[in-house]
Amino acid sequence: MNILILGGGGREHSLAWAVMQNPKCDKLIVAPGNAGIAQIAECADLDIMDGGAVARFCEENAVEFVIVGPEAPLAAGVADRLREAGVLVFGPSAAAARLEASKSFTKEICDAAGAPTAGYARFTEVEPAKAYIRAQGAPIVVKADGLAAGKGVIVAMDVDAALEAVDDMLGGAFGSAGAEVVIEEFMEGEEASLFVLCDGSDILSVGTAQDHKRIGEGDTGPNTGGMGAYSPAPVLSPEVEARAMDLIVRPTIAEMAKRGMPFQGVLYVGLMIKDGQPRLVEYNVRFGDPECQVLMMRLGAQAMDLMHAAAEGRLGEMQVNWADDHAMTVVMAAQGYPGAYRKGTEIGGLDDLPEDSSHIVFHAGTKAEGGAVLASGGRVLNVTARGETLSEAHRRAYEMADRVDWQDGYFRRDIGWRAL
Numbered sequence: 038m039n040i041l042i043l044g045g046g047g048r049e050h051s052l053a054w055a056v057m058q059n060p061k062c063d064k065l066i067v068a069p070g071n072a073g074i075a076q077i078a079e080c081a082d083l084d085i086m087d088g089g090a091v092a093r094f095c096e097e098n099a100v101e102f103v104i105v106g107p108e109a110p111l112a113a114g115v116a117d118r119l120r121e122a123g124v125l126v127f128g129p130s131a132a133a134a135r136l137e138a139s140k141s142f143t144k145e146i147c148d149a150a151g152a153p154t155a156g157y158a159r160f161t162e163v164e165p166a167k168a169y170i171r172a173q174g175a176p177i178v179v180k181a182d183g184l185a186a187g188k189g190v191i192v193a194m195d196v197d198a199a200l201e202a203v204d205d206m207l208g209g210a211f212g213s214a215g216a217e218v219v220i221e222e223f224m225e226g227e228e229a230s231l232f233v234l235c236d237g238s239d240i241l242s243v244g245t246a247q248d249h250k251r252i253g254e255g256d257t258g259p260n261t262g263g264m265g266a267y268s269p270a271p272v273l274s275p276e277v278e279a280r281a282m283d284l285i286v287r288p289t290i291a292e293m294a295k296r297g298m299p300f301q302g303v304l305y306v307g308l309m310i311k312d313g314q315p316r317l318v319e320y321n322v323r324f325g326d327p328e329c330q331v332l333m334m335r336l337g338a339q340a341m342d343l344m345h346a347a348a349e350g351r352l353g354e355m356q357v358n359w360a361d362d363h364a365m366t367v368v369m370a371a372q373g374y375p376g377a378y379r380k381g382t383e384i385g386g387l388d389d390l391p392e393d394s395s396h397i398v399f400h401a402g403t404k405a406e407g408g409a410v411l412a413s414g415g416r417v418l419n420v421t422a423r424g425e426t427l428s429e430a431h432r433r434a435y436e437m438a439d440r441v442d443w444q445d446g447y448f449r450r451d452i453g454w455r456a457l
């Protein structure tokens with residue numbers, strides 16, 4: 038089978054790595070890819086937001102299966118265009134991608150499905166939103182309705198911060214994504230994520246993970262795309278996971294099917310867990326980054342068979358062959374990230390690192406230039422390891438991170454502290 042993966046981050050490197058282990062893959066192309074992906078697959082320069090262009094590329098290159106990494110092309114309808122062109126694709130339609138692209142849509146689906154989530158109200162006008170915040174008090178959470186690159190959520194610890202967030206969002210700081218705001222009850226508890234493949238009707242869990250969003254050790258400082266992750270998440274015990282599947286995921290998938298917008302792809306279920314009871318924080322319609330890296334490390338080659346079965350509507354026949362293992366990824370970022378950072382600094386030592394089923398460095402923002410690997414983004418490398426225990430995965434990941442020769446690199450030393 039000829040396969041195309043859309044995207045070029047650490048998530049897509051880990052997807053490419055898993056696909057390449059599978060003997061059913063004859064040829065793999067990744068668009069746009071990065072320096073690490075280029076070592077294992079062909080990279081193509083293609084506008085992944087243009088569904089017509091992607092469909093033509095598939096025809097010209099005899100691509101039979103497309104895996105979509107990020108949410109933006111999904112929300113833009115790229116999967117719809119591919120299906121119209123008769124190409125098999127892993128990823129939801131634009132209609133189903135609204136589970137990530139619109140927070141108020143997700144709330145409406147949760148209401149209809151009876152899925153436990155934070156109490157909320159929706160506003161398009163400043164004054165009623167502010168009156169609601171004053172009446173509810175703090176802490177309280179203000180969210181821009183649409184896609185805002187992970188920056189559209191303000192967890193306000195006091196009323197003034199919430200009022201300011203309303204002014205910013207409805208004042209246009211987030212463009213059309215902030216034309217409506219959702220104001221939510223603040224939920225206490227421990228956060229963890231559950232990843233569920235869906236084929237429109239059947240569902241299959243492909244694992245749990247926890248990430249560290251803050252830049253600084255002890256989970257302090259500004260939010261980032263994620264500074265590290267590990268799988269499984271101890272807080273999502275089999276009992277809690279089963280509860281989340283029964284109360285949240287299954288009713289959501291049934292409601293989407295009932296509305297004529299069946300969800301096919303991976304559902305990223307962000308949960309808040311308190312006293313063993315899960316409530317939904319958010320859905321995403323793609324794998325997490327860096328959570329995907331630890332899931333792929335654990336699943337290996339079978340990940341491709343599972344995604345292929347989801348795309349073909351055969352998930353009911355499938356099961357995951359779990360090993361009794363743990364995985365951890367440590368994100369190496371450019372100094373200064375998530376603020377201003379330098380690009381183009383050289384990274385050495387990568388060729389001397391072990392690369393096997395327990396050790397791999399996935400690339401995120403890198404590019405190859407004249408035989409050297411250069412940093413080209415904020416989050417640059419995902420140093421990933423597997424072990425029989427989380428401590429073993431942790432030790433292996435940090436041994437590798439310490440051997441990377443990158444003066445400008447920064448990483449947290451405490452990934453996994455809660456679980457360890």
Ligand code: AMP
Nearest residue numbers: 155178190192221222223224307318319
């Ligand atoms: P979201 O983009 O919806 O995942 O929100 C980003 C982060 O804000 C989440 O990962 C949580 O840490 C936090 N958050 C969002 N909604 C709530 C809520 N209702 N209560 C507490 N924390 C929340």
Ligand code: GLY
Nearest residue numbers: 262263325326327
């Ligand atoms: N690591 C969080 C995300 O992918 O949304």
